[in-house]
Amino acid sequence: MTMKLFSVCLFTIFKRPLLNYTIFRHNSYSSHNLQMDSKGISLQEVVEKLKKIAPLSLAESWDNVGLLVEPDRNAKISSVLLTIDLTEDVVDEALKTGSQLIISYHPNIFRPLKSVTNSTWKERIVIKCIKYGIAVFSPHTSWDAMENGVNDWLGSFVEASKSSPILPNAENPKLGMGRCLHLKTPISLQEVINGVKSHIGLRHLRLGLGIGKELDSPVNVIALCAGAGTSVLANTDADLYLTGEMSHHEVLEATQRGINVILCNHSDSERGYLKTFQKLFENEELSVHVSSRDKDCLTTV
CATH class of the missing domain: 3.40.1390.30 (NIF3 (NGG1p interacting factor 3)-like)
Structure with a gap:
């Protein structure tokens, strides 16, 4: 060296x-x-x-x-x-x-x-x-567990009447891993897909259609976890799981239980929060930049 x-x-x-x-x-x-x-x-x-x-x-x-x-x-x-x-x-x-x-x-x-x-x-x-x-x-x-952190950002594309951590923090139950969103008004699965694409800025997503479900099926409850969410989302009762990545068998398990699954790449489910944090942290003494070279290592072609 x-x-x-x-x-x-x-x-x-x-x-x-x-x-x-x-x-x-x-x-x-x-x-x-x-x-x-x-x-x-x-x-x-x-x-x-x-x-x-x-x-x-x-x-x-x-x-x-x-x-x-x-x-x-x-x-x-x-x-x-x-x-x-x-x-x-x-x-x-x-x-x-x-x-x-x-x-x-x-x-x-x-x-x-x-x-x-x-x-x-x-x-x-x-x-x-x-x-x-x-x-x-x-x-x-x-950042995942904090209030107004990565998971709250990920779910901010819908209007929820109730949002709570899936795995609450022991010291502060209002904080924790994942989010379970109860929507104010049910929306179709297609509307959720469109909302996620627009929110994250992706042209394509991966969809696991729950058994017996269609694109016009209503969605009342969304369980989400930025990144790799299986350990958080497993056994959560919801109409839809939203996360960055899950394995084949994990998606199969969910869809066979009638739960729709949307996967949007691991880091793509997190990256958009950086602009939110930039506004939060920047001040007269600190210039805060969001990397233009940082991107998910996977691309759908």
Whole structure:
């Protein structure tokens, strides 16, 4: 591994509770690093603001959330880049936008790294972020469980008389995973399909038609979960399941129970929330950008 452009004193990879793996670097910069702007907000202050919006305690126990890459804890943050998945293209975009912080919905470090070399794309991302002084924060399932978070955004295309978590949080039952929406007025399955397409911005969806159901069948109750929703939606009583992805047998189980299923790709069921969060988080001191290079890895052709 060639390290001509910067000096790294020590990489330490360690396990925190709830599988939180964080990589730290001693403060060592070269002229090629991003210049730390004297303006803006301290990294720690930004992190505290993020945790106030969505407490990390809302995240699932298996998740790895929080500050995952911290090149310099004294850094000032004036520009933030939002993404669902952190790829090498997105890191390059952060450099072009001058962003000192990437908020990556999906954690770029989920399982522990056994090495930090240039041999894999995930390791190269960590190296590049540290090299150029870019911090990485991941909220993931804390954004799913929070009020007005990813799941509330996903269901906002319909008018519901009641919305409640499918798996309520133990400390605050009004928050939690998934949403069960009771519609004010029943609408047809075709209207739901059209609404999801318009809301997410997709030309095509995958539909599992429940046994005995037609496109003009009424929908009164929608159970939804952004991302991969089977573990949340399973055994939920609803007319329709809306999620990003399910396996063949999971869809078969639902449709044979007479439940319609709409699949809209894993990250496409989440990505639209970034623009909502941009408006929520941006202020006079922080410029917040939504990545233009972040996209679902699957395309219907």
